[in-house]
Amino acid sequence: MRNKQLVISKFSDDIKDASEIITSPIRMLGDNEILVQNKYIGINALYDRELYRGRVPYIDVQFPYIFGVEAVGVVVETGKNVEKVNVGDALSTVKVGTAYQEYQIISDNDAIKIPEATAEYLTINPTGVSGYLALKNTAELKEGETIVVSAASGGLGHIVVQLAKRKNCHVVGICGKPEKVELLKKLNVCDRIINYREEDIADVLNNEYANKINVGFDSVGSYMFDAFLANIAPLGRLVVSGLATELTAAQFEQITGPRVYESIYWKGASVRCFMNHLFREQQQEGREFLFDLYQKGALQVKVDATSFEGIESIVNASEYLLAGQSCGKVVVKI
CATH class of the missing domain: 3.90.180.10 (Medium-chain alcohol dehydrogenases, catalytic domain)
Incomplete structure (x- = not known):
């Protein structure tokens, strides 16, 4: 063979x-x-x-x-x-x-x-499990918080927004095409959907979610990271789960400006990074939880x-x- x-x-x-x-x-x-x-x-x-x-x-x-x-x-x-x-x-x-x-x-x-x-x-395994572990361990998402998710219609994002809504959170999903907007609408878990090709991310977050983002869940980086960081709430957590815009560039963008702690120190906020393999001991728990939800029809x-x-x-x-x-x-x- x-x-x-x-x-x-x-x-x-x-x-x-x-x-x-x-x-x-x-x-x-x-x-x-x-x-x-x-x-x-x-x-x-x-x-x-x-x-x-x-x-x-x-x-x-x-x-x-x-x-x-x-x-x-x-x-x-x-x-x-x-x-x-x-x-x-x-x-x-x-x-x-x-x-x-x-x-x-x-x-x-x-x-x-x-x-x-x-x-x-x-x-579900491992993408959905990554979402489960990231929200539990890195984001430490709590009941009723406001979470903003970039790439919300992707393999990871569409699981994250559903799990967040199970905690009665205010869920903001960001995507970039009409078909992706429709996917999020069908999930029926996002309180606000932002199509970044039609609305400016920074303007929307500055006007509607200034200092209100308890959890920013970002797999895009660059301008998305900046917009999330600018509007993070006191004790908020900005979770980096990917760097899509940077990894598709020839090199990482070189930034000249204040260090990130100047933006978050007085809020007691934090920037955190998620890597699935660092939570191996919890992956079976995540699988069992998500498999059960899916089999019950409670997870799309x-x-x-x-x-x-x-x-x-x-x-x-x-x-x-x-x-x-x-x-x-x-x-x-x-």
């Missing part, structure tokens, strides 16, 4: 130049290993971009390097000591350097059983409607996401 994989073959600013598709034989399983046939893989274009540029400091990229983080699939073979899963079981896999391939071999310790291998469960999970199929389509899916076209989680069907 052979395995088709998308790998990084050299560092470059262009995914087409940095990557290639290779076909490799699948090795024999160890006693405690599982062979999984991937059914859907999740696209994390910004993180991938930093990888194929060689700019992720904690990853030692050795060529050829299989990239991708999350997938869902089914078990097709198990090692002789594996007892927790059986052939045919649906699994979620979350590990850097594993997803962009047709098959993967995992340790039985890394097996996460899910009810079925669908794009929705791929969206939105997968982008654009169809991408096969390893060959990963590059197109990545470029689509980087272009800001997505509504919901972007996935590739294998």
Whole structure:
């Protein structure tokens, strides 16, 4: 049996130049290993971009390097000591350097059983789990607070706004296209929706939410970060969950001005950063909570409607996401 994989073959600013598709034989399983046939893989274009540029400091990229983080699939073979899963079981896999391939071999310790291998469960784990953990641990979101969420119609954002509303918060969702506005309207959890292509973010927040933002949840950075910071409430928390505008630029913007503490010191406010892997011990709790909500119909999970199929389509899916076209989680069907 052979395995088709998308790998990084050299560092470059262009995914087409940095990557290639290779076909490799699948090795024999160890006693405690599982062979999984991937059914859907999740696209994390910004993180991938930093990888194929060689700019992720904690990853030692050795060529050829299989990239991708999350997938869902089914078990097709198990090692002789594996007892927790059986052939045919649906699994979620979350590990850097594993997803962009047709098959993967995992340790039985890394097996996460899910009810079925669908794009929705791929969206929940790990993207939805990230939202849950970020709101709980980093944002420390409290009942009835005001939260402003950038990229609110994306894979992460559309989960965050729903979880925030479950705490009876005043939820402000920011997005940039009419289709994304409609997605947020259908979720029916945002008290205010801002289309940044039609309204100026800074003006809206300055006029309607001056010093009222208890939690700013930002994955965009740059001008969005500045607008959130300017309107953070006393004891407010500005959570950085991504740096989309900076990571798509040739280099980080160089700022000359007062240090950030001058903006937040007298408010007792804080700027915090969220990284999913720092909360590994709580990820099962997050999965169980979100799986239960989804199965009860209390959580809407939105997968982008654009169809991408096969390893060959990963590059197109990545470029689509980087272009800001997505509504919901972007996935590739294998």
